[in-house]
Amino acid sequence: MAKSPLIRDWLPIMLILAVFAAVPSVAQAMGQPFAIKVASRILVFAIAAVGLNLVLGFGGMVSLLHAGLFGVGGYVVGISSYHEFNGEALMLGPVAWGGSGNLLITLPLAALTSAAVASLMGVVSLRTSGSYFIMITLAFNQMLFYLAVSLDRYGGEDGLQMLGTLNLAGFDPSKRLVYFYAALSVLAVVLIFSQRLIGSRFGMVLRATAQNERRVKALGIPPIRYKLAAVAISGAICGLAGGLLAGGTQFISPADMSWVRSGDLIVMCVLGGLGTVWGPVLGAACFLLLELGLSGLTNAWQLPFGLIVIGMAVYLNGGLVGLLRRVRAA
Amino acid sequence: MTVLLETRNLVRRFGGLVATGDVSLTVLAGETHALIGPNGAGKTTLISQLQGELMPSSGSIWFKGADITALPSHRRAQIGLARSFQITSVLPDFTALENVRLAAQARQGHSFRFWAQIAQDRALNDEARGILVRVGLEAMTSVPASVLSHGERRQLELAMAMAMRPALLLLDEPMAGMGKMDGAKMTRLLAELKSDYAMLLVEHDMEAVFALADRLSVLVQGRLIATGTPADIRANADVQAAYLGHH
């Protein structure tokens, strides 16, 4: 018999948030303030991975676009700060905007912009499916990448260093703890929202579409609209994560949006398991800690890492969820 | 009796092959209409066109007096055409209840509702549970469809179609692959549903067809060679030669 959703879904989320909330005090007690920085980075990528997983795990769409959407969010925060600092207005068609270093304004803007870009690219890529979809999202990711490279005014290939001061509801996000708690709050909101989402009417349709699109159509539901909305929502979440990264490090560059990053995000989702909302948080933590651990052992860390990814693909047929299903069936 | 569904001179070609040749068929309101014919006669192709998965090469399809030839399949489902698939097509990761509930949910308009939990929607869950009881799957409510037996999946398929509260059920071989026991159970179930739904039934099990159908149409090589009551069809020499004789 299935466990109650309270235990199956909400308990892990609360546990994860509680463990993260304890990180600063533990790190300080152990004299390892660096750990807070690492944890913040994990939080940011966890947010992005949770966002991607709505599309990947629940929508069944293998998207390689999400690093690009992440980067769009980062650039929105960066460019807004650039204009505020330099005192030049940003011309958005007829509207001139002075820019802003206020993350309460620019983070939502980052989410909205990424959602808009995701929708635009979704409209084209969702006309296709399967391998075409994967390749198109990859190509769109590179399109965004080259767009960032072409922005000479904002650092081009070298990226955009934010010189102005940012503020977050009166706090300074370059302070380690402020940033950590900001990222943690965003993750909490994103997790709660996503968990509600997949149990909602919308979530049921999305998950059904991933299993059998033809059946969903025969039930009278046009799947494309739901897939598009999911792409937009997950784009918004990735944009938020990208904005957070830029806001914390005061830096964003095209390297943050290369398609390899999209691959990393997929690996995070698979590592943690596609079947739950919270799985990708564990995946992001594993991924980044593994990266940190391996790169401490050897400078050729990508070699063992690549082998781990290959092993994962060979043995976790269909991800952890697939593994679980096989165990259950056996 | 009013006409519920009608095809007018429906033609579908695949390259040079004529899968549906000039088919004009009517299904009346409230009737159970069986579509029979040998393998490869084009029955599933015809159903697919009625449901909108395949577009006809020429001709038109009318439903409740409106031309629906150009309507996409999800719109047809919304106005009351429900299809069960020949090859079982349920959502494997969902439980039986979730499968039926999704069908009921689809009937209630768009699903752009992101916050309220569907598991807490009592009316919807009760409705889905009621349908599962009706098709005899009450014991399987919270079992994932992927672990149901073949016969149970066929029942689930039917339950999903019922949850759409359709004006017409398009049933593509509901007894395909079933053993004698399950087949008899399904026949009983369909007999119970006869009074509630109009049905267009594609089926190979002649015993079931003659027990259930009010009228039959016989399709051979894409063409309709006869339509009539079971007695007419039994007596029809063409049908005997073309089809029944082989059995």
Place this chain on the structure above:
Amino acid sequence: MTLPLLIEQTLNGIQLGVMLFLMSAGLTLVFGIMNLINLAHGSLYMLGAFVAASVASLTGYFVVGAIVAVIVTAAAGALLEVALLRRFYRRTHLDQVLVTFGLILVFNEGARQIWGGVPLRFSLPAGLDGSVHLWSGLDYPAFRLVILGVGLVVGLLLYAVIMRTRIGMWVRAGASNRTMAAAMGVNVEMIFIGVFAAGAALAGLAGLMAGPILAVQVGMGEPVLILCLVVTVIGGIGSINGALVAALAIGLIDTFGRVLLSPALGSMAIFVAMAAILAWRPKGLFPVHG
């Protein structure tokens, strides 16, 4: 734009297109026949460039380097198919993306360990380092003409093999109808290995030819891979005709985009073109699978 410049850039575009075709041919057939998304195809291109560069500098003969590189990449392709990728034909696309993504990491890091992180010098073969006078005001690098020539010859050869021979017929049958590929029975396993090895060899060939004009370095495969994915998608998965047309189009759009706009905007132009074509024909220009 002056006429000589126009001709020069057109030649550059065709040359890029021909190279893209060599690479995409293998990619699109593997896609079409085995239904496998091979993101590691660019790694074979990189391998070809590295092997050719080191063997050429070791022996002093470019041709020796080229031959060894083609053999090594073909063998690497066959080995990959047999040892790893054949298990993935029936897996989900996600698993395929994962395994080939892992392969990219391994290949890149392996190359970094063997050949180092700095770009490798790969000098042009003697006699081909000069220019050829084509037109008044147009001197064109001899090596690029050789690339163009070799690419055209190999491309035509490939086209002839696939369109005119019995083996080619099997391969095409497999690409358009996987059930038929399965029905080919005993040959199917060998055909799969063969297609993979040939695709790898072609990628290696493209890499070794690109080596002297681009830089031989870790990660050189990925930008080309992405162009090839675009070619495959635009042409239609599994279609050799489509790959040829799309490769030439992408070669020209990329080359002229870079000259007329800027390198970054030129790269974007390809993706805009792709989006436009797919909005119009979601299965590519020459759809093979119904």
